[in-house]
Amino acid sequence: xxxxxxxxxxxxxxxxxxxxxxxxxxxxxxxxxxxxxxxxxxxxxxxxxxxxxxxxxxxxxxxxxxxxxxxxxxxxxxxxxxxxxxxxxxxxxxxxxxxxxxxxxxxxxxxxxxxxxxxxxxxxxxxxxxxxxxxxxxxx
Numbered sequence: 285x286x287x288x289x290x291x292x293x294x295x296x297x298x299x300x301x302x303x304x305x306x307x308x309x310x311x312x313x314x315x316x317x318x319x320x321x322x323x324x325x326x327x328x329x330x331x332x333x334x335x336x337x338x339x340x341x342x343x344x345x346x347x348x349x350x351x352x353x354x355x356x357x358x359x360x361x362x363x364x365x366x367x368x369x370x371x372x373x374x375x376x377x378x379x380x381x382x383x384x385x386x387x388x389x390x391x392x393x394x395x396x397x398x399x400x401x402x403x404x405x406x407x408x409x410x411x412x413x414x415x416x417x418x419x420x421x422x423x424x
Contacts, residue, residue: 311398314398344360
């Protein structure tokens with residue numbers, strides 16, 4: 285399985301970018317055949333993930349904060365809400381807040397996250413999309 289790693293180098297006040305060389309070496313022990321894409325602006329993680337899935341990558345790894353993880357997950361779904369059947373999502377949180385990882389009881393730190401990836405098993409989860417409208421029915 286080839287992994288596509290989407291990285292937000294500005295997450296964690298730039299900590300992800302400064303520590304990327306170390307994170308990349310550790311990730312290579314889990315995903316020897318990985319491709320990497322760096323975000324430069326908001327919304328780019330979703331586009332990079334969609335492109336990677338179209339190109340045949342089956343595992344997506346988001347490296348960044350809660351916003352990067354949110355965008356990457358959204359990129360897993362086509363406009364009609366479907367995702368490739370065997371697509372797998374993983375993450376390494378390196379933002380400032382870490383609300384996503386806290387919700388799952390996961391400790392902070394890239395090293396901890398990579399060790400979790402080494403022994404983790406794939407499990408199916410349900411995902412949904414929420415669309416909000418204004419009081420007049422316009423999309424927000």
